[in-house]
Amino acid sequence: DAGVIQSPRHEVTEMGQEVTLRCKPISGHNSLFWYRQTMMRGLELLIYFNNNVPIDDSGMPEDRFSAKMPNASFSTLKIQPSEPRDSAVYFCASSWDRGSYTFGSGTRLTVV
Amino acid sequence: EDKVVQSPLSLVVHEGDTVTLNCSYEVTNFRSLLWYKQEKKAPTFLFMLTSSGIEKKSGRLSSILDKKELSSILNITATQTGDSAIYLCAVDQGGSEKLVFGKGTKLTVNP
Numbered sequence: 001d002a003g004v005i006q007s008p009r010h011e012v013t014e015m016g017q018e019v020t021l022r023c024k025p026i027s028g029h030n031s032l033f034w035y036r037q038t039m040m041r042g043l044e045l046l047i048y049f050n051n052n053v054p055i056d057d058s059g060m061p062e063d064r065f066s067a068k069m070p071n072a073s074f075s076t077l078k079i080q081p082s083e084p085r086d087s088a089v090y091f092c093a094s095s096w097d098r099g100s101y102t103f104g105s106g107t108r109l110t111v112v
Numbered sequence: 113e114d115k116v117v118q119s120p121l122s123l124v125v126h127e128g129d130t131v132t133l134n135c136s137y138e139v140t141n142f143r144s145l146l147w148y149k150q151e152k153k154a155p156t157f158l159f160m161l162t163s164s165g166i167e168k169k170s171g172r173l174s175s176i177l178d179k180k181e182l183s184s185i186l187n188i189t190a191t192q193t194g195d196s197a198i199y200l201c202a203v204d205q206g207g208s209e210k211l212v213f214g215k216g217t218k219l220t221v222n223p
Contacts, residue, residue, distance in 0.1 A: 004154075031209050042215035043155075043200065048208075057206055091154065101146075103154035103202065 004104035006092050012110045018080040021107045024073055025094030032102070034067055034077050035091040043091070049075065083112045114139040118201050118214035125191055126222050133186040133217045135201030143206035145184050146191055150198040150216070158199075159184075191221045 007026040013019055025032045033048040047057040049069045057067070064083070069075040079086055092104045119134045137145065144162040148155035159168045166177035172191075177184045188195055198218050202211040 033210070043202075043213040045210045045212075048210055050209065056210060068130065101157065103156075105153045 003101050004092055004094050006090075006104035006107050008107060009105065009112075010108045012112065013082055015083055016081045017110060017111075018078065019082045019086075019111075021077040021090050021092075021109070023075045023077070023104060025075070025092070026096075026102055027073065029064030029094035029096045029100075029102075030072075031047040031095045032069060032075050033095075034075070035103075037073045037091060037095065037106070039055055046077070079109075082109075084111045086109050114212050116201055116207065116212050116214035117135050118199075118210065118217050120217060121215065122218040122220070124220045124222065126134040127192055129191050129221075130187065130189045131191060131219060133181065133188075133199050133201075133219070134197050135185070136181075137201075137203045137212075138182065138206050139212060141206045142179070142182075145177055145202040146202045146204065147184075148156075148201055148202065150167055152203050166221055178208075188219075191219075193221050193223055195219060195222045196210040 009024045030052045034046040036046055037043045041063050046059045047053055047067045052069045065079055067077045087110050089106045089108050091106045093101050097102045116137045125131055144160050146160045147158040150160055159175045161177035164177050167174055167176045172189045177187045196215040198217045199216045
């Protein structure tokens with residue numbers, strides 16, 4: 001199993017540009033989570049999906065952030081327009097049962 | 113507001129030392145507590161604790177949950193440089209599947 005696959009690994013973009021982060025969960029996992037990690041705030045849950053349906057998006061910071069899961073094997077997190085304070089490592093994780101969380105390697109986003 | 117607090121925030125020890133990392137929580141509903149190790153990339157799962165007083169062990173690492181004190185500890189004996197990482201504590205609140213994470217303890221083991 002290749003695990004949770006995220007792309008790109010690194011993204012540097014200018015303020016105001018649109019950024020799209022991608023995630024492929026582990027096959028058979030029915031829940032998918034997007035987290036953001038910063039030194040100041042640690043790991044924060046942005047949104048999670050169960051069976052491709054968004055269940056809780058209360059962690060999405062602003063309308064500039066949106067996430068989709070069009071099918072069981074793919075999800076995107078989009079930031080439009082991006083701002084310097086969005087700079088962080090964004091993790092995707094998937095699970096099929098509580099405690100079976102598997103994290104991807106993350107996307108390090110830098111907005112200049 | 114649900115929260116998970118870890119202490120210390122950082123710790124520097126020498127190889128061979130024993131360390132104890134702490135995690136306390138205040139959540140509306142508690143289902144389980146999880147420990148993760150994060151090196152350069154993704155957090156990797158260490159333990160899940162659901163029952164108070166029962167120790168989970170894996171090699172030199174062990175963890176125990178105290179539901180009365182709303183806390184958990186992670187012990188690492190005979191530390192090695194490869195134990196250097198950020199150790200994250202998270203609580204599963206039940207109801208929803210989201211985990212509430214602490215900010216982590218950064219452990220540095222020097223040779």
